Amino acid sequence: MCTDKAREFFMEGKLDEAEKLFKAALQEAKEGFGLRDPHAASALNNLAEFYRLRKEYEKAEPLYLEAIEILEQSFGPDDIRVGAAFRNLGQYYYIQRRFDQAQTCFERALKIEGRVMGLGNPDYANTMYLLAKVLSQQGKGKDAEALIRESIRILEEAGLGESPACIQRMKFLSLELVKSKQLAEAENLQRKILHNLELSKGWNSLDTTAAAETLSVTLQNIGNLKESEELLERCLTVRRKILSEDHFEVAGILVHLARLTLLKITSDIKVNNDLSTPHLVKAKQLVNDSIRVSNS
Structure with a gap:
């Protein structure tokens, strides 16, 4: 009862009351x-998660470690509850940017989950994604890329290829591919x-415009300026409608359009210097508009 009420208080932003009840649940x-x-151990983990979310990290770590110790003694080192506790601790270390320790925790959790749940379980794929993020931060791009591909494959085979979780992982993979010049x-x-978001949310969605904006930047980098501009213009129209002028x-979209217009100037100069003048005028106007919006 204390734990449920503590979570309720936490969701309501009543943090002091939530802390008292999480502590009371542990004592009980x-x-x-x-x-x-x-x-x-469960109560220790709940209190640790509370402190992690509250960014009181120095209070959280010993609670996580004590919970893991109790679970290992109670159920053995390969129990799924031990794996879940290691995954929580790994997320704590990740937020702290203690990536070597986070890697160790996620690898331990992954080994347990793979043995108990099976290698095709979505929860196993989720821990794989968390480990991929750690490896990326450590500069191990190829290893991160391999793990995230496998995580996406598992979700797709489980019928979750269009889920928010899978789309999130696709976004992460696309960033890794851009970083490695693929x-x-x-x-x-x-x-x-973008196609998945168009089908699930339509164009009147900030998530869809964010995906379109990301694609437009990649198109600029490979020289497809026309389609990039079309996407940005559409994003601009939608964001003005959903948000405000x-x-x-x-x-941000105006800045991207200004950059794209300058790229078109560079391209046109190679053909005919006179063609660059209208683009230069447009670029100046876009920059001025972006400054005006930022200052308003």
Whole structure:
């Protein structure tokens, strides 16, 4: 009861009340079941997660570690509950940018989940995604790319290829591909993301315009300026409609359009210097508009 009420208080933003109840739940578990009982481990983990979300990191870590110790003693080192606890601890280390420790935790969780749940389980794929993010931060791009591809494959085979979780992972993979200069594959993946969002949310959605904006930047980088401009113009229209004329995201699109117009100037100069003048005028206007929006 204390835990449920604590979560309710947390969702309502009543953090002091939530903390008191999470602590009370821990005390009740220790008194009712024993200091080394799994109920105590669950309460320890709940309190640790509360402190992690509240960014009181120094309080969270010892609670995570104590919970893991109790679970390993109670169920053995390969129990799924131990795996879940390691995944929580890995997320804590990731936020702290302690990537080596996060990697160790996620690898331990992945090994347990693979053995218990099976290699095709979406939860297993989720931990794989978390590990891929760590490897990316460590500069291990190829390893991260391989893991995220496998994570996406698992979700697609489970019928979750159009789910928000899968689209999120596709976005991550597309960024990795751009970083490694695999622009053609990044373009194809970004088109797939945009298509899925068009079908699920339509164009009157900020998520769809964000995907279109990402694709437009990639198209600029490979020289497809015409389609890039068409996408940005459409994004601009939608964002003005959903947000407002003076919103900073509108200013962001104007900056992208100004950059694209300057790229067109560079292209036109190679053909005919006179063709660049109208683009230069447009670029100046776009920059001025973006500054006006940013200052309003």
